[in-house]
Amino acid sequence: MRILVVGGAGYVGSTSVETFVDAGHDVTVYDDLSTGHAAAVVRPARLVRGSIEDRQKLQQLLRSERIDAVLHCAAKSLVGESLADPGLYYRSNVAGGVSLLEAMRGAGVNRMVYSSTAAVYGEPRRVPIAEADRTEPINPYGATKLAFEGAMRWFAASHEFRAISLRYFNVAGATERNGEDHDPETHLIPQVLRVATGEATHVQIFGQGYPTPDGTCIRDFIHVRDLGTAHLLALEATAEGDSSLEVYNLGSAAGFSVREVVEAARKVTGRGIAARVVKRRMGDPPVLVASSRRARRELGWQPEHSKLEQMLADAWAWRLTHPAGYSRQPRTDGLTLDRGSSEPRGERPASRSASASA
Numbered sequence: 032m033r034i035l036v037v038g039g040a041g042y043v044g045s046t047s048v049e050t051f052v053d054a055g056h057d058v059t060v061y062d063d064l065s066t067g068h069a070a071a072v073v074r075p076a077r078l079v080r081g082s083i084e085d086r087q088k089l090q091q092l093l094r095s096e097r098i099d100a101v102l103h104c105a106a107k108s109l110v111g112e113s114l115a116d117p118g119l120y121y122r123s124n125v126a127g128g129v130s131l132l133e134a135m136r137g138a139g140v141n142r143m144v145y146s147s148t149a150a151v152y153g154e155p156r157r158v159p160i161a162e163a164d165r166t167e168p169i170n171p172y173g174a175t176k177l178a179f180e181g182a183m184r185w186f187a188a189s190h191e192f193r194a195i196s197l198r199y200f201n202v203a204g205a206t207e208r209n210g211e212d213h214d215p216e217t218h219l220i221p222q223v224l225r226v227a228t229g230e231a232t233h234v235q236i237f238g239q240g241y242p243t244p245d246g247t248c249i250r251d252f253i254h255v256r257d258l259g260t261a262h263l264l265a266l267e268a269t270a271e272g273d274s275s276l277e278v279y280n281l282g283s284a285a286g287f288s289v290r291e292v293v294e295a296a297r298k299v300t301g302r303g304i305a306a307r308v309v310k311r312r313m314g315d316p317p318v319l320v321a322s323s324r325r326a327r328r329e330l331g332w333q334p335e336h337s338k339l340e341q342m343l344a345d346a347w348a349w350r351l352t353h354p355a356g357y358s359r360q361p362r363t364d365g366l367t368l369d370r371g372s373s374e375p376r377g378e379r380p381a382s383r384s385a386s387a388s389a
């Protein structure tokens with residue numbers, strides 16, 4: 032398959048690129064590098080820098096690379112930020128996504144897999160959550176992801192378009208090459224590991240008194256490697272069938288509380304990790320746990336790495352081998368990148384088309 036990964040320099044996208052490349056697929060990454068890292072794009076995948084809102088550039092690229100299917104994981108994805116700046120979320124996640132859909136339509140590409148989120152459900156009435164359960168997001172992040180699902184659904188109704196939306200929950204772990212390096216970092220596991228390395232004095236537990244056994248929020252963590260496999264299975268599933276949008280939850284069906292994550296990290300790292308309870312964070316549902324029965328049954332997906340200890344161990348190993356994240360990270364070909372540089376020095380020439388130069 033010739034796959035375009037939009038947002039392929041980010042944490043989820045770059046690890047999926049590894050899965051696709053290892054499976055022998057031809058991969059092009061399109062990313063604006065606003066939060067992603069050029070060094071995260073493994074060879075022989077090609078990196079093209081551009082905005083998701085640049086429909087013309089996208090359309091030209093889809094054509095010149097003769098793309099068969101698109102994995103779309105370019106999105107703003109922080110709940111807190113979305114509450115502070117909903118406009119940014121509607122612009123990137125909805126308007127940007129529609130620009131990609133129109134570019135695909137213009138280029139005659141009609142297969143898409145979308146990185147969606149459990150945040151579309153809001154505060155679930157029951158757990159584990161099934162795909163048909165009510166979607167009532169409680170923050171702009173979830174609302175914009177759901178709005179884009181709506182756009183895909185209407186594209187499938189009005190045009191020839193086969194799409195799969197994967198709603199997943201908390202992604203964790205790392206591969207040998209790629210891991211989590213956000214700036215600012217807000218996610219629980221990286222924050223906990225920052226305390227283990229001594230970069231922070233303590234982790235903040237955002238609220239207690241939630242209706243859960245230990246009073247802290249419960250989340251369903253999935254290994255980023257298992258996500259890569261799911262993305263590949265979903266891309267393959269869009270090869271044939273009726274025009275449609277199918278929705279699948281991806282999760283490990285086991286939730287862990289914030290306190291359990293901290294405790295497990297103490298064991299895995301062998302380091303003391305101080306934790307302090309602070310006030311609740313706005314927009315946090317108490318429990319998010321997915322039923323991924325449908326994905327297992329219909330896509331044949333089987334999470335293999337999503338034990339909490341393994342996710343923590345892999346994230347910890349990546350942190351120890353990449354103490355400065357991606358900054359000054361050598362690429363496999365020996366080139367070096369500085370954080371903030373827009374392109375790797377010596378990036379191989381954009382031989383395929385003018386638009387393939389970033």
Ligand code: UDP
Pocket residue numbers: 110200201217218219220222234235236237238248249250289312315
């Ligand atoms: N959390 C926390 N302290 C942190 C970061 C997160 O207590 O420093 C909690 C957060 O309130 C939520 C859970 O950990 O209940 C997962 O949050 P995260 O930001 O990692 O992912 P989200 O569920 O928002 O996608």
